[in-house]
Amino acid sequence: MLVDILTLFPGIFTGFISESLLAGAVRNGLLTVRLHNMRDWADDKHNTMDDTPAGGGAGMVLKVDRVVPSVEAVQAIDGDAGKLVMLTPQGRTLNQRIAESLAKERRLVLLCGRYEGFDDRVRQILNPDEISIGDYILNGGETAAMVLIETVMRLIPGVLGDRDSSKFDSFSNGNRLLESPQFTRPREYRGLQIPEVLLNGNHAAIEKWRQEQSQKLTRERRPDLFDRERE
Numbered sequence: 001m002l003v004d005i006l007t008l009f010p011g012i013f014t015g016f017i018s019e020s021l022l023a024g025a026v027r028n029g030l031l032t033v034r035l036h037n038m039r040d041w042a043d044d045k046h047n048t049m050d051d052t053p054a055g056g057g058a059g060m061v062l063k064v065d066r067v068v069p070s071v072e073a074v075q076a077i078d079g080d081a082g083k084l085v086m087l088t089p090q091g092r093t094l095n096q097r098i099a100e101s102l103a104k105e106r107r108l109v110l111l112c113g114r115y116e117g118f119d120d121r122v123r124q125i126l127n128p129d130e131i132s133i134g135d136y137i138l139n140g141g142e143t144a145a146m147v148l149i150e151t152v153m154r155l156i157p158g159v160l161g162d163r164d165s166s167k168f169d170s171f172s173n174g175n176r177l178l179e180s181p182q183f184t185r186p187r188e189y190r191g192l193q194i195p196e197v198l199l200n201g202n203h204a205a206i207e208k209w210r211q212e213q214s215q216k217l218t219r220e221r222r223p224d225l226f227d228r229e230r231e
């Protein structure tokens with residue numbers, strides 16, 4: 001997958017893409033991430049990207065005549081313009097189903113806002129898929145883009161060491177149960193034991209225990225997951 005990120009702060013992403021699973025995916029050719037500084041498309045000597053809001057009010061607004069050309073230029077780098085995603089608190093809330101659909105794309109172009117947001121005409125002209133990562137306000141779309149990338153990457157075959165290891169994740173493939181608790185050695189720590197059933201090698205009993213724990217945990221903590229229609 002090819003991921004282009006448009007941001008005013010490309011440096012935010014450098015550690016993120018050079019560590020751990022993501023770095024492995026880049027090394028193995030499963031993922032290419034290209035960072036683009038939107039400021040490169042500002043054409044005045046101060047590289048102005050934002051201006052005061054029409055009608056007054058707090059904060060600054062990202063300018064349509066800077067943002068739109070920058071997105072169009074990045075989309076034109078490749079024959080396939082890709083799926084344009086704008087990270088904004090006004091978007092639909094990211095969930096596993098949306099991630100599964102984005103994981104099928106060949107190219108994602110992620111547009112990260114800052115300040116009070118984009119001039120609304122950016123949305124009107126570019127018609128992006130608007131995605132939020134939750135009902136809270138971040139300083140900008142960069143951290144939201146990282147959440148989106150990480151969630152989508154896990155679903156691309158070969159990115160995880162064990163090809164199947166995201167298949168049974170909570171929320172994957174229609175699974176709406178929380179995962180059962182996990183343990184590893186030592187067998188006892190500060191008086192707390194690993195549940196006996198996990199130590200006796202009876203796979204049917206282990207599976208049954210895990211199912212029960214999943215149900216119990218979900219009922220206690222996230223009863224809404226049972227009730228909710230698949231969004």
Ligand code: ADE
Nearest residue numbers: 087088089132133138144
């Ligand atoms: N930008 C600011 N807050 C955001 C959020 N919650 N999700 C996506 N982008 C954002």
